[in-house]
Amino acid sequence: MEEARKGILAMAGACVIWGLSSMYYKLLSHVPPEEVLGHRTLWSLVFFGLVLAGQGRLGELGRLIVRPRALAAVALAALMISANWFLFILSIQIGHAVEASLGYYIFPLVAVALGFLFLGERHSAGKWAAVALACVAVGGLTWGLGVAPWISLALAGTFGVYGLIKRGLPAGPVVSVTAEVLLLAPLALVWLWGVHVHGWAGLTGRNLGAFGHDLSDSLMLMVSGPLTATPMILFSYAAKRVSYATVGLVGYINPTLQFLVATLVFREAFTQWHGLAFALIWAALALYSAESLRQERAARRAASSAGTSGTTRT
Template sequence: MSPQFQGILAMIGACTIWGLSPIYYKLLKDVPPLELLAHRTLWSLVVFASILAMQGKLARLRAALGSARAVVVIAFAALMISANWYLFIFSVQQGHVTQTSLGYYMFPLVAVLIGTVVLGEKLKPLQWFAVALAVVAVVQLTIGLGVAPWISLTLAATFGLYGLVKKQLTVGPMVSVTAEVLVLSPIALCWLAVVHGRGDGVFGTDFGTSALLMFSGFLTALPLILFSAAAQRVNMVTVGLLQYINPTLQFFCAVVLFGEALNTFQLAAFGLIWTALALYSGQSVAQERARRRSVMTSAAEFPR
């Protein structure tokens, strides 16, 4: 099996886990979102720290948090990902998986927009058109429903800002995520202490629920490990295209498994977003092919 095929399988595995994760959070619908988020943070820290310890890389956490600037960057990344996690958990429990699916479909376009505004990245005309279609989708959904799709927009924005901040980090993904949950863990511990102190904590009251809460660490770690493996073996265009498996499976969970209704405005928004993603992805594939041809031409003209 070639390294590239291994990477594709790893990416499919990561996105499948992310896409089907609403099923897991539905099983814990009786656990308050903040309590569930606190457990996810702490058990993720246990899993990530254990992996780094087995790899002999725990000392890299000190480097990741070795300066005031690094701490600020890690803290902001932790704030963005915790807000994203919380909103996702809340939305699943409240029956808004359709909106989470739309948010993760919108994420690549929001990320492109953030990159253009913050990093000064240049877009091709077709990519601008794709972003414009996404804006039209949001506007028509807002007018049709009488309220902006805040869940979708916030999920896309927080994940986009999280990705932007991660560009500033020089440590690997496993070390950076461990540092993020390490920063969040004191808050998570304090919240669980308050919850259990007033007698409302669910952990320890039921074996099944407690086991599911502990499993949240593994559920967070495994797709990240698979994603990291995929990123090392597959070009970023392929990674970007395969990422659409995640919101597609979320959409499947929402409509088929959970029976969430879709109205005309939502269907129109999804149609516009899907069209925008098709245009954007097509442009990305074309650019990657052009880059490869350029590299091959240069190699032919200037052989070693």
């Protein structure tokens, strides 16, 4: 099997896991989201650590976190991904999975704006038209429901900033994510200690301390680590073998599955305003994808032409 096909299959696998993970976290909806997040962080660290140890790459982790500037970037990335994970878990528990899926549909368009603002990227009129359509979709949904889709915007924003930070890290995605959860682990341990020893309750006002008291809950909390780490590893594998445009297109499997689970499995409300917003977002993504593919083909033709020209001169 050629490398590109392997990459596409790996990306599809990652997106299927991400897209269906909402059903897993729904089964843990009786456990406070802060507690779920704490265990997700700790067991992800265990899993990633074992992977790096098996590959003999733990030294890369040490070299990353001893550099002050890199450590500061990792800390900020850790804050963003932790907030993203928490918001996703919370949205599933409180019945806002539709909004969560909308957030991950919006993310590529948020990335366009962030690239322009912070990286000096110049985008075509087609991509800016896609961003404008997304803004109209969010505005229409806010008008129709009387409240902004804050969960969608926060998920798209935190993941967008996270991706922006990751671009500048001098390490691969698996090493950098391991560093992120390593920095978050002490906070997770303190929180879980408070939950089990002092009965701390989070935003939802609930305290459970499920781990160690219920075998099913304990196992599910432990599996949240591999559930988090496996798609990240698949994504890392895919990103090295297929173009970024292909990664983006296949990536829409994730929010599409989230949307289908939210509406068909969780039976969440889907109003005419949601229908209008999603229709506009899908149109924006179609425009964005078509423009990305056009630019990629143009870049390939230019590279091929330059290579041919160089060979002729030689």
